[in-house]
Amino acid sequence: MKATKSKLVNQITETDSEKLKELFVDGLKDIYWAEKHLAKALTKMSKNATSEELKAAFEKHTAETEEHAARLEEVFGLVGEKAQAKKCAAMEGLIEEAEEIISSTDKGTMVRDCGLIMAAQKVEHYEIASYGTLRNIARTLGHSDVADLLQITLDQEGETDHKLTELAETYVNEEASAE
Known part of the structure; x- marks a missing residue:
């Protein structure tokens, strides 16, 4: 399996690499808009x-965001690009859901x-998928420094998701069912 993987990596042409970099930068622009x-x-x-713990979790994640x-x-600077946002339709929809x-x-x-919590976890899962994919593409493109930075954010997104699950399971869902 490793030999096959090595052959595939060696078969990536400059054109393919440029196309992959374009896709990567487009993904960065998308998640940058989403974070903003x-x-x-x-x-x-x-x-x-309602709960002070949930308010605090959202406030903490606002600072992290x-x-x-x-x-x-x-990251944009490390890959030689200007930081630029591109409208993220997925995040726009998730934010609209939260407002609804x-x-x-x-x-x-x-x-x-x-x-x-449900709305926030949908957001976290979208971000986890985005950052995980971007990290993997960065590795493929040979940007281990970029991959490391994206991993830091990916870890924080996972921690936030875990905290939201903990709040829901500890008391929010039970108290909601009693209302």
Whole structure:
């Protein structure tokens, strides 16, 4: 299997490499837009959360999201590109879902918190998929430094997802079911 993999890597042409780099940069632009817009959405989600723990989790992730955007700017520089955002339709839709949950649930309820956790975890899973794929492409392109930076963000996204699951399982879902 390793011999086959090596042959495939050796068969990548300069043109293929350029196409892959274009795809990579396009993915960076997409997730950069997503992070910039997510920071605003998380602030709104925090303001609309009921439990103090969920508010704190959203506030913490807002700060991390701003770090993620700054880290992406560093990544752009490392690959010789200008940091530029391209509208991310997926994140736009996920943010709209979160806003719909806020408008369709009662203020001050754990049902709203349960919905906000659901919306936030959808976002986290999208980001985990994006950062994992970008990290792998960076490795393929020989940018181990970039892959390492993307891994830091990927780890933080996973930690946030875990924290949200913990909040849901510890008390949010149970209290929501009693309302």
